[in-house]
Amino acid sequence: MIELVVNGKTRSVDVNPDMPLLWVLRDVLGLTGAKYGCGMTLCGACTVHLDGEAVRACVLPTSAAVGKKIVTIEGLSPNGTHPVQKAWVAEQVPQCGYCQPGMVMAVAALLKKKPKPSDADIDAEVTNICRCGTYARIRKAIHAAAGKA
Ligand code: FES
Ligand code: FES
DSSP states (O other): OEEEEETTEEEEEOSOTTSBHHHIIIIISOOOSSOOSOSSSSSOTTEEEETTEEEETTTSBGGGGTTSEEEOGGGSOTTSOOHHHHHHHHTTOOSSOTTHHHHHHHHHHHHHHOSSOOHHHHHHHOOOOOTTOOHHHHHHHHHHHTTTO
């Protein structure tokens, strides 16, 4: 058994320690907010937080998350009113929505580190891919949430 702390709760999972964390979150724990996109650390659809840092869970072995605080989109805010989520709604960012949980988690981690990021900071730190091309709205929403997260 492996013990993981996910969204503030300790969960015991009977999995191979090499299994990617995304599999455990989605298939074992039923937390389907983080998405599978490329499976190669390229798209960011699977982004969750590990001790506050944005990580791509599709390649991270579950063993690497032991003893750390894992937060998924489901645990970002108890009622879905994190400043990034509010800005996402106000700016009507999502189109199909598939990439958006990963985007929100990447942005929430960025704003913890840099409360008022420049466009260059955003380009450097939020490298997630959106097939629908919501990038302009994402940028607008990040600036709207800046200083509030
Ligand atoms: S699914 Fe993890 S980066 Fe694409
Ligand atoms: S909103 Fe559709 S992939 Fe980003």
